[in-house]
Amino acid sequence: xxxxxxxxxxxxxxxxxxxxxxxxxxxxxxxxxxxxxxxxxxxxxxxxxxxxxxxxxxxxxxxxxxxxxxxxxxxxxxxxxxxxxxxxxxxxxxxxxxxxxxxxxxxxxxxxxxxxxxxxxxxxxxxxxxxxxxxxxxxxxxxxxxxxxxxxxxxxxxxxxxxxxxxxxxxxxxxxxxxxxxxxxxxxxxxxxxxxxxxxxxxxxxxxxxxxxxxx
Amino acid sequence: xxxxxxxxxxxxxxxxxxxxxxxxxxxxxxxxxxxxxxxxxxxxxxxxxxxxxxxxxxxxxxxxxxxxxxxxxxxxxxxxxxxxxxxxxxxxxxxxxxxxxxxxxxxxxxxxxxxxxxxxxxxxxxxxxxxxxxxxxxxxxxxxxxxxxxxxxxxxxxxxxxxxxxxxxxxxxxxxxxxxxxxxxxxxxxxxxxxxxxxxxxxxxxxxxxxxxxxx
DNA sequence: CGCTGGATTGAGTCCGGTCAAGCCTTGTGG
DNA sequence: CCACAAGGCTTGACCGGACTCAATCCAGCG
Numbered sequence: 001x002x003x004x005x006x007x008x009x010x011x012x013x014x015x016x017x018x019x020x021x022x023x024x025x026x027x028x029x030x031x032x033x034x035x036x037x038x039x040x041x042x043x044x045x046x047x048x049x050x051x052x053x054x055x056x057x058x059x060x061x062x063x064x065x066x067x068x069x070x071x072x073x074x075x076x077x078x079x080x081x082x083x084x085x086x087x088x089x090x091x092x093x094x095x096x097x098x099x100x101x102x103x104x105x106x107x108x109x110x111x112x113x114x115x116x117x118x119x120x121x122x123x124x125x126x127x128x129x130x131x132x133x134x135x136x137x138x139x140x141x142x143x144x145x146x147x148x149x150x151x152x153x154x155x156x157x158x159x160x161x162x163x164x165x166x167x168x169x170x171x172x173x174x175x176x177x178x179x180x181x182x183x184x185x186x187x188x189x190x191x192x193x194x195x196x197x198x199x200x201x202x203x204x205x206x207x208x209x210x211x212x213x214x215x216x
Numbered sequence: 217x218x219x220x221x222x223x224x225x226x227x228x229x230x231x232x233x234x235x236x237x238x239x240x241x242x243x244x245x246x247x248x249x250x251x252x253x254x255x256x257x258x259x260x261x262x263x264x265x266x267x268x269x270x271x272x273x274x275x276x277x278x279x280x281x282x283x284x285x286x287x288x289x290x291x292x293x294x295x296x297x298x299x300x301x302x303x304x305x306x307x308x309x310x311x312x313x314x315x316x317x318x319x320x321x322x323x324x325x326x327x328x329x330x331x332x333x334x335x336x337x338x339x340x341x342x343x344x345x346x347x348x349x350x351x352x353x354x355x356x357x358x359x360x361x362x363x364x365x366x367x368x369x370x371x372x373x374x375x376x377x378x379x380x381x382x383x384x385x386x387x388x389x390x391x392x393x394x395x396x397x398x399x400x401x402x403x404x405x406x407x408x409x410x411x412x413x414x415x416x417x418x419x420x421x422x423x424x425x426x427x428x429x430x431x432x
Numbered sequence: 433c434g435c436t437g438g439a440t441t442g443a444g445t446c447c448g449g450t451c452a453a454g455c456c457t458t459g460t461g462g
Numbered sequence: 463c464c465a466c467a468a469g470g471c472t473t474g475a476c477c478g479g480a481c482t483c484a485a486t487c488c489a490g491c492g
Contacts, residue, residue, distance in 0.1 A: 054346060056350065056427075056428040057427065057428060058428060060350045060428060061350070062345070062346050062349040062350045064342060064345060082339065082342065083342070107324075108323075108324055108327060111324060111327050111328065111331065112327065114331070115327065115330070115331040115334060118331065118334050118335055118338060119334055121338060122334060122337060122338045122341065123298065125338065125341045125342055125345060126280060126298065126299070126341055128345060129278070129280065129341060129344060129345055129348060130270060130278050132345060132348035132349050132387065133278040133348050133384075133386075133387035134272065134276045134277070134278045134387060136479080136480090137479075137480065162438070162439090163438075163439060163440095164438085168349075170349075171348065171349035171350060172480075172481090173480075173481060173482080174438090174439075174440095175439095175440080175441085175480085175481075175482085176479090176480055176481075177439095178439060178440055178441080179440085179441080179480095181439095181440095182439095182440070182441080194489085195438080195439065195488090195489075211272075211273065212272045212273060212274060212276060352447080352448090353447075353448065378470070378471090379470075379471065379472095380470085388448075388449090389448075389449060389450080390470090390471075390472095391448085391449075391450085391471095391472080391473085392447090392448055392449075394471060394472055394473080395448090395472080395473080397471095397472095398472070398473080410457085411456090411457080411470080411471065
């Protein structure tokens, strides 16, 4: 899941998208695509970050995933998007029509790359499912921080999303997320340089928590 | 998600698996494959039913999915299974080595079929995610019954799994599942002919509940 | 330097979990 | 064919963790 773990096929697809695609810029909270929009574009995040989400009729919201620079959005969808995508922040993406990609570089190579992207997406969602199904609030927050940490080297974690975004990703409320983070600070599992920048000072304690074992 | 909605590519793959595969019989609760087993086989459920699940260190269990006759298990996995699979009941599956499938009918047709199966799997997991992230106990149970109902025609729903299985699928306890079902009976949303056979007598009420809107 | 909106903290409530009885179905053996 | 045992399911009483409501804090920004 770290950048350097991307299989070759997808890395080369990313390069292809960069070459063929159109660069688009989105402001914070701006919609990149809506639920039930046609899903004929593939997106590569260049800078910033993206959330995909579904909104329920009564205002409840579930965030399905976050996407960071270097990651692809889109191939998981069928003809129509099943989730909406929004920029977390000032964000640049490169978009390319799937048919264009196919015309220029179609064939088994492309199919395999798209399948790999879909497969990785599936694995992520399955891990997310475990967190939502069987973990306590503290375990969820710990899992979340560790997942973010895995995407950047070192113990420094950048958390570009709001507490509300985290809550809607983890199936919690902002208050519960905030309490979790405060508790981790108190126990010195983490230290904060700002509300969105942490340092994981008790990595193993967090890992124990996230894995769902009882901690001392 | 109903049988007749299966895209052609996957239906033809199912036929291929049936022709090339080996028929295996499993007793109730018997393991079909373990987590971290090599994932080089594709399974087609012929009769019975299968659950895939992950077990945590402290005994907590999350069921990822249920599979019924006509459905494929396996293509979602990488080199190694990330979940274990067990028979819900006396179950027959046909298993075929992916390399065999590839040798006999390799090529873009097969790749596309596997990708489609992966994609449908992803969609299912994403819907499951919404249920776990943002729904109340009653909403979860309603969603579950409706998902099962969608797989067979008519209002009759067969629920072959135990209450414990349902609980571990929905992120609840058996008691809460049982209370939910009892409440639905009381309100006459469902009627039961046995503990594992229901009739959806209040379909629209269940749908309203499951969709997450406030009900009267 | 004050304003604004996100984040934190506190108090109280409630939904779902826990613990504990019973019930009912299924299967088995007399 | 019935008696009984075993295990899954249901129901009840109580508890606790996460939610709700509300007040404050604080960082970023004009």
